[in-house]
Amino acid sequence: MKISDMVAKRTRRLLKGVARSAAVELERLRSIPGTPEELNFFYDVLEAAYVRNDPAPMLDARPDKDLFVGVYCMVVPEELIYAAGAIPVRLCAGCFESSQIGEDRVPRDGCPLVKSSMGLSMQKGLKVFDLCDIVAIPTTCDAKRKLGEELSAFKEVWMIETPHIKDADFSRRIWMEQMYALKAKLETVKRNGTRGKRINARRMAAAIQDTARAQAEMRRLLSLRSAEKPLIWGRQATAVVNAFAYAHVNRWTEAVTRLNNRLAAMAENDQPMADSGRPRIYIAGSPSLFPNLKIPTLVEEMGGVVVADESCAGDRYLYDPVGSTEKNLNDQMLGVASRYLAPCVCPSFTPNDDRLTLIQRMITDFAVDGVLYHVLKGCVVYDFEVNRVENALRNNQIPLLRVETDYNPEDVEQLRTRIEAFIEMLKSKRSRTKQAVS
C-alpha cells in the first residue's frame, strides 16, 4: 500500500472514531430526562464540529473566504481576533482517538489535551483544526510551550510569551508588548486574497461588546446554577461552555440567553432538573473537554450534582469581563490585556493564591459539599497545587477527592467506584449535619 493511501486510511479511521465517541456522548446528553430544548443548539454545535465535520455554519463562516485563528488556553484575547475580522476557534481537544496519534510527537507522559490536539493537527481531516490559517499558542505550561514547536511542522504558529508572575511591572510590560505583537500579526494574516483587517477603536469596541454580552450571560447562567434546587446538570453546563469554542460569539450568546430564560422559568415554577438531596460537587483542576466528559458524568451518575467548576473550558472561560469601556484604542488594548492576565488563575502562574480565594468563594456561593479535583495525567501544574487546595478547604471542612485520569475510557469503572464512595461519604456527612441541626 502506498504511503499516501496509508495516511488516508488512518485519517478515515481517526475521523470515524472521533465521530463515534462524540455521537455516543451527545446521545448520552440528549437522553437525559427533562432536557430543555434550549440545550439543543449547543449539542448541534458540538455535533457539527465532531460528528458532521462541518463547523462553518455554526461559526457563521464561509470557509473559502473567512480567516480562522486557532487558539489554545483561555489567555488569547478573542476580542482581538474578531476585531481583525477573523474567527477564533479554540483547539484544546478532548478526543481519546487523536491522543493516541499525538503520542507520535508528544511524550507518553504528556497531558492528553496536548496529545489530542497534536494528533488532530498531524493527521488532518477534522475541519475545526484544518480551517485555521494560524494558531496562537500562549506559553502557559510546559506542554503548551513545546506543543507550539511541534505544531509548527503542520501550521503557522504564533507563540505568545505569557509571564508567569502576574503581579509585576515587567510582566505587565511583556504582556502588553505581546498583545501589540499579536495585533500586528492578526492584521497581516492572509489566505486566498483575504487579509486580516486593521484593528481600530471601532472594531475593537464592537468585539469587546460582543464578548461582554457572552460573559454577562455566562455569569447569569452561573448564578442560576447556584440555586438550591439544581436547574441544570453539570455535564450539560460543561457542554454549553465547550460549545463556545466552535460557535460564533453572538449566536452562542443568543442561545445562552434563551437557555437562561428557560432556567429562570423553571426556577419560578419550582421545576428543578435534580432534587436538592444530592451532594453538591465543585470540580477543580484540569479541564473536561468534549467529548471527554467522563468526570462530570460519573459524578452525576453516582448521585451527585456538579454545581460549578473552575475549568478553563468551563465556568472560568468567560467569567471575567473587560473592564474598559474606553473609545481610545490604546485604552481598549490595555483593558483587554488586563482581562486576560490579571484575573486568570491557571496553575501556570506563580504565586497563585488568587486561585485559592476563587475556589473558597465558589464553595460558599454554591453551597458546595465536596470538591472533586481532576488531574489529567501529565498535568504537573494542577497536580502541584492539589495539597494547597486541600489544606485551604480543610478550614471550610470541605472534603476533596483527587482523581487522575486521561481520555482512555478503560478506567471508567475504577473511577466510578471511587467517586461513588466519595458521594456516599458526602451523603452521610449531610445527613449527620441535618440530624445535628434538628
Ligand code: SF4
Ligand atoms: S488551565 Fe492549563 S490548559 Fe487551561 S487555560 Fe490554563 S494553562 Fe491552558
Ligand code: SF4
Ligand atoms: S495546564 Fe495541564 S491540562 Fe492544560 S495543557 Fe498544561 S498540562 Fe495540559
